[in-house]
Amino acid sequence: MKIIDIYSRYKKDLANIEKELESSVQSDHALLNETSVHLLKAGGKRIRPVFVLLAGRFGNYDLETLKNVAVSMELIHMASLVHDDVIDDAATRRGQPTVKSKWDNRIAMYTGDYIFARALGVVTRLPQPEIHQIMSHAIVEMSVGEMEQIRFFFHTGQTVRDYLLRIKRKTAYLIAISCQLGAVAAGASASVCDKLYRFGYNVGMAFQIRDDVLDLNGTEQQIGKPPGSDIKQGNITLPVLFALQDPQRKVLLLEQIESIREAEGQGDVTPFLEAIRRSGGVKRAEDLASRYIDRAIEALDGLPARQAKKDLIRIAHFVGNRSY
Amino acid sequence: MKIIDIYSRYKKDLANIEKELESSVQSDHALLNETSVHLLKAGGKRIRPVFVLLAGRFGNYDLETLKNVAVSMELIHMASLVHDDVIDDAATRRGQPTVKSKWDNRIAMYTGDYIFARALGVVTRLPQPEIHQIMSHAIVEMSVGEMEQIRFFFHTGQTVRDYLLRIKRKTAYLIAISCQLGAVAAGASASVCDKLYRFGYNVGMAFQIRDDVLDLNGTEQQIGKPPGSDIKQGNITLPVLFALQDPQRKVLLLEQIESIREAEGQGDVTPFLEAIRRSGGVKRAEDLASRYIDRAIEALDGLPARQAKKDLIRIAHFVGNRSY
Numbered sequence: 001m002k003i004i005d006i007y008s009r010y011k012k013d014l015a016n017i018e019k020e021l022e023s024s025v026q027s028d029h030a031l032l033n034e035t036s037v038h039l040l041k042a043g044g045k046r047i048r049p050v051f052v053l054l055a056g057r058f059g060n061y062d063l064e065t066l067k068n069v070a071v072s073m074e075l076i077h078m079a080s081l082v083h084d085d086v087i088d089d090a091a092t093r094r095g096q097p098t099v100k101s102k103w104d105n106r107i108a109m110y111t112g113d114y115i116f117a118r119a120l121g122v123v124t125r126l127p128q129p130e131i132h133q134i135m136s137h138a139i140v141e142m143s144v145g146e147m148e149q150i151r152f153f154f155h156t157g158q159t160v161r162d163y164l165l166r167i168k169r170k171t172a173y174l175i176a177i178s179c180q181l182g183a184v185a186a187g188a189s190a191s192v193c194d195k196l197y198r199f200g201y202n203v204g205m206a207f208q209i210r211d212d213v214l215d216l217n218g219t220e221q222q223i224g225k226p227p228g229s230d231i232k233q234g235n236i237t238l239p240v241l242f243a244l245q246d247p248q249r250k251v252l253l254l255e256q257i258e259s260i261r262e263a264e265g266q267g268d269v270t271p272f273l274e275a276i277r278r279s280g281g282v283k284r285a286e287d288l289a290s291r292y293i294d295r296a297i298e299a300l301d302g303l304p305a306r307q308a309k310k311d312l313i314r315i316a317h318f319v320g321n322r323s324y
Numbered sequence: 325m326k327i328i329d330i331y332s333r334y335k336k337d338l339a340n341i342e343k344e345l346e347s348s349v350q351s352d353h354a355l356l357n358e359t360s361v362h363l364l365k366a367g368g369k370r371i372r373p374v375f376v377l378l379a380g381r382f383g384n385y386d387l388e389t390l391k392n393v394a395v396s397m398e399l400i401h402m403a404s405l406v407h408d409d410v411i412d413d414a415a416t417r418r419g420q421p422t423v424k425s426k427w428d429n430r431i432a433m434y435t436g437d438y439i440f441a442r443a444l445g446v447v448t449r450l451p452q453p454e455i456h457q458i459m460s461h462a463i464v465e466m467s468v469g470e471m472e473q474i475r476f477f478f479h480t481g482q483t484v485r486d487y488l489l490r491i492k493r494k495t496a497y498l499i500a501i502s503c504q505l506g507a508v509a510a511g512a513s514a515s516v517c518d519k520l521y522r523f524g525y526n527v528g529m530a531f532q533i534r535d536d537v538l539d540l541n542g543t544e545q546q547i548g549k550p551p552g553s554d555i556k557q558g559n560i561t562l563p564v565l566f567a568l569q570d571p572q573r574k575v576l577l578l579e580q581i582e583s584i585r586e587a588e589g590q591g592d593v594t595p596f597l598e599a600i601r602r603s604g605g606v607k608r609a610e611d612l613a614s615r616y617i618d619r620a621i622e623a624l625d626g627l628p629a630r631q632a633k634k635d636l637i638r639i640a641h642f643v644g645n646r647s648y
Contacts (some may be wrong), residue, residue, distance in 0.1 A: 010418075029471060029472065031471060032468060081455075085436060086430070086433060093334045106410070107471070107474065109407060110407070110467060110470045113407060113467040113470065114464070116440075116467075117460065117464040117466070117467045120459075120463060121457075121460040121463075123460075124453060124456040124457045124460045127453045129448060129451045129467065132448040133445075133448045134446045135444075135448075136444040136445040137445060139441040139444060140438070140441040140442060140444075140445055142441070143437040144356060146434045147356050147435075147438065148353065148432070150430055210607065320600060
């Protein structure tokens with residue numbers, strides 16, 4: 001079973017969402033259209049819209065309603081990526097040039113602002129104040145997480161807890177509320193919404209951990225950017241923190257990180273990547289991701305045995321083993 | 325009569341709003357607190373909160389409700405200023421160092437994102453979908469306006485119409501909806517809300533024109549930053565466009581603008597400022613600002629003769645003659 005098989009069941013609705021994504025960023029401003037469409041065409045897994053749709057299956061499934069949640073979640077995600085690329089000095093993402101490299105930092109910043117504003121416009125089509133409150137809370141947390149990331153750049157003394165809190169803010173919240181708000185918009189009960197929130201939160205944590213693992217031991221082809229991008233910009237991720245816990249490796253790793261920092265993104269990170277791969281850090285991080293997946297699946301206990309539940313479980317397993 | 329006299333009538337409520345502004349940006353993140361409080365302490369005229377309060381006087385005035393509108397309007401304004409400073413490469417604003425100069429561009433970008441997210445959090449306390457829709461529409465327009473500004477940098481062929489559309493998006497919309505939403509939140513009739521919107525729109529246009537005039541013929545002490553900042557960054561404003569319409573001045577002005585562009589913000593803009601001051605451009609821009617003020621006051625026709633109406637008219641006149 002591949003993720004594409006799960007997606008194929010929702011192909012029509014996802015195509016509908018894709019169209020809505022495109023029309024939602026349209027404006028009479030040529031450059032904004034260009035940058036926004038560039039971002040949309042660069043693709044992405046659309047995992048947030050998929051979760052919105054699947055969660056909507058536990059209430060009154062109405063695509064016209066759910067579409068607004070799905071599109072705004074994906075747009076918020078995209079907006080945060082554009083701003084991340086400004087910070088990360090990233091030249092490519094998903095194998096495509098970033099807005100900041102194709103245009104410039106200012107244009108990337110305002111494209112992010114614009115897409116974010118569009119996301120709000122889409123979600124205000126839904127009347128429930130609860131939806132707006134949940135969304136704005138998640139956005140505040142995301143922006144704190146973005147700032148946190150800067151503070152912890154090259155901070156080798158940070159704890160695993162610091163890391164987990166950061167990825168919670170950066171990634172897990174938005175995936176959690178994608179699941180939750182799909183259910184809220186479909187009028188599901190509070191208990192169902194809560195289960196889906198917890199599912200999304202745990203999948204989101206696993207998703208980011210796997211993403212961080214891939215940056216350390218994936219190939220450029222797999223991840224659409226050169227491996228080691230995280231450490232080059234100072235982002236110390238879970239496998240590295242685990243590796244640093246080994247007293248026999250710590251001294252060498254700290255030296256390597258320091259020289260990467262001094263090289264300001266220009267140095268060769270291969271020796272560092274090899275050292276991390278040799279340490280048990282990658283394995284330990286993968287194990288923790290698997291535990292999050294287990295918790296995600298547990299969170300679904302008590303939900304009716306619908307196709308959507310099976311699909312959520314399949315996606316969770318897929319995220320747990322992802323190598324794309 | 326000074327603006328401070330009008331403000332003094334609402335001193336208690338404004339102090340209340342100031343407190344709410346401070347508490348609304350609080351987080352357990354030290355750097356975000358620091359940057360946000362730095363921005364708040366840098367001050368500002370708080371004209372948007374004042375308009376929200378005055379508009380609220382034409383419905384059921386309830387400070388607890390209006391406060392949410394006032395605070396979110398001011399936070400959106402502040403967030404857009406921080407992002408503007410990134411683009412403008414501004415070292416000071418209102419006589420204070422900018423976030424980007426005191427910290428850096430990345431921190432300024434994320435501080436803007438954070439303050440913006442907080443603004444949304446505050447406004448979601450209000451249940452009316454109409455408020456969220458009006459606000460998100462204005463935010464989309466603002467972000468288009470920000471991008472427009474970049475496109476028109478050093479673009480001497482732009483029309484007065486291009487300029488007016490840009491300042492409408494950049495400034496007038498947010499002031500217009502501050503007036504409108506104060507009335508909406510207070511439950512005023514659609515006709516009252518509409519009059520206040522038009523008042524705010526026209527005052528906002530005048531406000532930005534006067535701001536742009538001041539950048540050309542004010543002193544550093546008056547405006548809190550060196551005069552000529554606009555042209556240094558390529559922002560061609562109304563007095564310049566009017567001056568360029570004079571065939572006898574055009575050639576010299578184009579040469580001056582070109583050499584300012586080539587100097588990349590380092591050159592001496594005094595000769596250019598003097599040329600603009602000698603042209604009739606400043607006078608014509610001031611005249612247009614006055615016409616907007618007249619229209620703003622006309623828009624209030626038919627509103628009940630309350631103290632708030634008198635104060636709105638006074639503020640409008642003040643904006644029309646501003647030299648602060």
